[in-house]
Amino acid sequence: MKKIRWKKVIVLLVAFFVIFQIAGSFFFYNLAIKRGPKDFLTGNVDLKVSAETMDVFLNGDWIDWVEQQEFEEMHMPSRDGVDLTGYYLAAKQPTDKLVILTHGYLGHAKQMGLYGQYYHEELGYNIFMPNARGHGKSGGDYYGFGWPDRLDVMDWTKLLVGEMGTHTQVIYHGLSMGAATVLMASGENLPKQVKAIIADSPYQSVYQLFAYQLDRMFHLPAFPLLDNMSLLTSARAGYSLKEADALSAVQRATVPILYIHGNADTFVPTEMTKELFEKTKSDAELFLVDDANHGEAFVMEQEAYKRKVVEFLETHWSTSNLPIDLSR
Template sequence: MRKIRWKKVVFLLVTIIIVFQIAGSFFFYDLAIKRGPKDFLTGNADLKVSAETMEVFLNGDWLDWVDQQEFEEIHMTSKDDLDLMGYFLPAQKPTDKLVILTHGYLGNAKQMGLYGQFYYEELGYNIFMPNARGHGKSGGDYYGFGWPDRLDLIDWTKLLGEKLGADTEVIYHGLSMGAATVLMASGELLPEQVKAIIADSPYQSVYQLFAYQLDRMFHLPAFPLLDNMSLLTNARAGYSLKEADALSAVKRATVPILYIHGKADTFVPTEMAKELYEETKSDTALFLVDNANHGEAFVMDQEAYKMKVKSFLQ
């Protein structure tokens, strides 16, 4: 009788654990991957930026600049039949230079106008700002965190190369999730027009990022919850959390990469950028900005940021 009771207890405990893991997988998938509002980030201390940065984000001159431009809306059908959309702006004078600016998680294409104005007015580039799948006017009911987006980016590059000509020289410049996107793309066979990559505040892999945030925000271990969530993500969104890996991609990179990160970033630790830099196969540079939190480097030291980008591209 005692053995039977113990077996019942063990069976009950195992059942509870399994149910918890399954329920947790669906909960965190809906929380992070499924398209929709993400209230859990509201008030997150790791995303707190300086008053100066917030003023620029909300009321900066770049917003007026974006509103004043006559962007061409370009659509593209992805390999898995999503309607993707982006904004193209030709340079003021004819040029063979093009920058593709990729935005962060929960952002949208026009938010990259903060950087687009710099490329347009000071560097004389054509600019293109795509909405990642699941964001803005692009289709998709999930967020790719850079992995499916890397292939979309390459397809955008080919489409724009056909539009602007074979001699076009392309720069990728991404922020946060957009930075992970351009780094993940670096491990693929890129179109020969791609000449350099700039990654501002990147993470290494989606699994590592989630493990860090799971511990920091919910005080939970990564295993086995993230592994189960990864299976669900693969079934619903077509990718696993571990395969979405920028670190392995940069080990195959063939174009120069400039890494930019804030030294005070607690949402995506600065160490992630340092390790990416150390493991990059191609020519690379690292620019760290004092007192800058996540995605804050451009505002906190704008002149140094611009000088670093200019010298890197030259």
């Protein structure tokens, strides 16, 4: 009788474990991957920034600048049929320089106007800001966390080069998820017009990011829950959490990469960027900002940030026709 009871207990425990894994996979897929509001990030201490930074994010003059510009709204179907949108703004003076600015998780294209204003007004660039799939006016019922988006940004590049001319010279500048996106693209056969990448606050892989957050927010181990969620993500969104891997991509990179990260980032640990930098095959530089949390570096050390971008471009790429003043 005791053996029978123990067998029942074991069967019940196994059944409970399986049900928990299945339910957990759907719960976390809906929580993080499925398109929609993400209330769990509201009030997240890891995303807390300084009052100065928050004021710039919410009330900075870049917001008025964005509203005053006459952006051309562009549309493009993705390779798997998702309608993508983006915003193009020509430089004031003709130039072959183009920066493609990729936003973060739950953001939208025009939020990159914080950086677009600098590139357009001070460096004289043409700028393009795409909405990632699942964000803004772009279609899609899931978030790609950079993996399908890496192909989208490459296709946007080809579309823009087709309109602007093959002489166009392109920089990718991404923030957070947008940074991971352009790093994942770095491992692909990039259009020859892409000359440099700037990655601000990137993560290594989606699996590693989720493992870190799963432990930090829910005190749960990654295995086997994330592995099961990865199978669900593959079935529903077309990619697995482990293949969405920037660390692997940068080991195949052929264009120079500037990494930027805040030393006080607790949402995406600074160590992730340090390892990305160390493993990058192409020329790479690392710029760390003390006391800056996630995505806060540009606001906290704006002049140093701008100066580093310019120095990086001057070192690794011909920028002779840019109106740059390094004395600022």
